[in-house]
Amino acid sequence: MSSKNVKGSNRAPAELPDFIRRLLIKRGVKDQKAIEGFLFPKLKDLPRPEKMKNLDAAAKLATRYVIEKKTIVIWGDYDVDGTTGTALLVNFFRELGVETIWHIPNRLVEGYGVNLSWFRDNNALGGNANFLLITVDCGSSNSHEISVLTESGADVIVTDHHELPGDGVPETLILNPMQQDCGFAGEKLAGVGVAFYLAAKIRSELIENSKYNQAAAAINLKNYLAFVALGTIADMVELTATNRILVRAGVETLDATPFTGLKLLLQSSGVERGDLSSEDIGFLIGPKINAAGRLGESRAVVELFTTDDLQKIKTNISLIESLNSKRKELCLADTDQAFLELEQETASDRKAIVLAGDYHLGVAGIVASRITDKYNLPVIILSRQTDSSGNCYFKGSGRSVEGIDLVASLADCSSLLIKFGGHKMAVGLTVDGRRVGEFIKRFESAVAKQFCNLQRAQIAPYDVQCSVSEVMDDESLYFLKLLEPFGTANPHPKFLDKTMNIVCAKTVGQNEEHLSVTIRGKYTNYKGIGFGLGKDIDEVQRSPTRPAVFTYTKNRYRNTVSWQVRLLTL
Incomplete structure (x- = not known):
């Protein structure tokens, strides 16, 4: 079964399969209007930026630096959220004819947040800080560093989404939906989302300027939602309301991104054009980008996303792939060690x-x-x-x-x-x-x-009860695709089939730890995989018809991508 979408982009919610309607109700999406808004989120429904505290003043300040052609420094965090937000702003200012200076700290040497040593090394302190610093996904806890910079002559805009410290908040323009008195509706934005709103407001300011209005008006902000989707999914913020709208549009934009490095990274990751999903970002793309930051090479990510030089792009993709392989090795060793300690x-x-x-x-x-x-x-x-x-x-x-x-x-x-x-x-x-x-x-x-103090709700092992055939039907898969993006606050759905009929089962994997199955459906059989369920092979062969919790996932084999059942519990 191909993973391609069923044709038709705006099917009426009235056509929803019953099990999907039950799933939505369980997630609080109940009436027809709410269902339609959830399945077909629109950019026009984004909360207006006016209520984001300090946004107007920050945009006016940045606009002045653009018009006066003064230096702008962008300082981002080393994770996916920070690097995508940095790339977004670097590319945005470049479209306005402004080449920024950017820096991503080495996680293993410099650590998190703004540090003064980089500015000191670049002779940018002691009265020489004639620039605008814009932080991305950091800065809310850097009161001391920002005070030193402002006393040295710098202007500073903090764009962040982390919890602010109880005291010692930087005395500067802070764009952070988490801060007090910020009435912005999208309080769960990722750092890259805050950076996007700043870029959008700067564009609006420059459209009013006779010298820059044509350049600003020519910028297609939707292109930048590709970075917003990457950073938001990878940072595990809630994918509801504002983030759902941004990420859905961003995933669609990713599929035809004009940024060469991003496009080639998708290709090297085996992502199929025309069928990009939040799962692809969460499990294929995000971990690669994060690996670079985890191992102190996040500069490679920003360079990849901000250059059209094919040789640099190939070099950085190769480095990122190599770092991801190393990350997997380190992670396996440390996870094994941790579990060993816990067992003892x-x-x-x-x-x-x-x-x-x-x-x-x-x-x-x-x-x-x-x-x-x-x-x-x-x-x-x-x-x-x-x-x-x-x-x-x-x-x-x-x-x-x-x-x-x-x-x-x-x-x-x-x-x-x-x-x-x-x-x-x-x-x-x-x-x-x-x-x-x-x-x-x-x-x-x-x-x-x-x-x-917490009445912990029991986490249900599944969302709704239905058969494998209901879920794996082409029509159902079309509507399930509309539930994306999946992630925090909108997890990938789990289903209970009370009478799953497994007609064939075998163990696979280097240590035979996984279970490969064939499941009898109403009209056809379905392939399935159960990671870590190889231990259950004897029980499955003794009782092939059994209750099972499952979901659906993509199976990539050579150059073919198809849907398959993923067994979760048997």
Whole structure:
């Protein structure tokens, strides 16, 4: 069965298969108007930018720098959100005839956020800061650094979406939907989304300028939604409301992106034109981009997305592919080590997991995610580091579960931390090596308090009950495609077939850990795969008709892409 869409781009919601209608109702999309808005989100329904605090002043400031041809410096974070947001602004200003200076810090050397050493090395302090600094996906916690820059003569615009610290907020123009008194409806924007809104407002300002109105009017902002889609999906922010509109349009734009480096990265990743999905971004493209940042080479990503030089593009794609392979090796080794440590522990009533050791800093977040997936608990992985004086400290990443706010838990431990920041679901932190034991105890206690105050909803193992044949029908797959993008707050749906009939099953994989099956359908049979379910082969062969939770996914084999069943539990 081909993965191509069924023809017809605006089918009426009245035609929805019953199981999809039940799925939408379960997700709070109930009446006809809401269903239509969910299935066919439109850019015209985006919240107006006027209520984003400081946006008007920030756009006017940036516009003045464009008109006066003064220096603009863009400082982005090293993850997908930060690099795509940086590429967006670099390309946007270039369309206006402005070549910016940009910098992405090396995660393993410079760390997160704005640091003064780069500006000092470039003789941009001490009264020499005659430029505009625009941060992307960072800056909200850099009060000291930004104060030094402004005192040296720089203008600063912070574009960010992370939680702001309780004190020490930078005294400058901050664009962050999370800040107090910001009435902007899209409060869940990713960093790249905030950068997009800034670009859109600058364009509006320049259209009113007689010298720049033609250049500004010629800019097709929709092209930049490709970067918004990449960064938003990869950063795991909620894909509802504003983000859903931006990402849906961005995925469509990605398929015909005018940015050569992005286009060739998609090709090298085996993504099929005309059928790009959020799954492709989340599992094929995002991890490659993130790998570069995790291993200290995120400059390669921004260069890839901002050049038309084919040789540079090929070189950077090759580097990114190589780094992704290395990332996989490191991640496998560290995940195995983490699970081994956990197997040796005896605590069974824990509310959080913190592991500190010689983990690679670049993959700490991925390892934390994998442990979270298995244990359904908040997890922090801390990597041992040594400063120039030989003192030990730990840097790491944390991932949470629904209902547990990691930032709030770390705030309860702030006296033990050198620094921390992030979102409810994902954080970064630095701990003094002498206090790591004390931190672990206090963090676990802080999380336990949240559990006590939380009526945790049982996470349903599936969304709705229906048969494999209902889901894998071409008409159903067309409508399921309209539920995208999938991600946080709109997960890929799971279904329960109470009488799945498996007519053939065999183990596959290097260690026979996976299960390959053929499933009998109403009119045809379907191929399926169950990752990690190879252990169930004997039970399946004894009882081939059985209840099973499943979803649907793409199967890529050589140059063919088709839909297949993915077994989740048997």
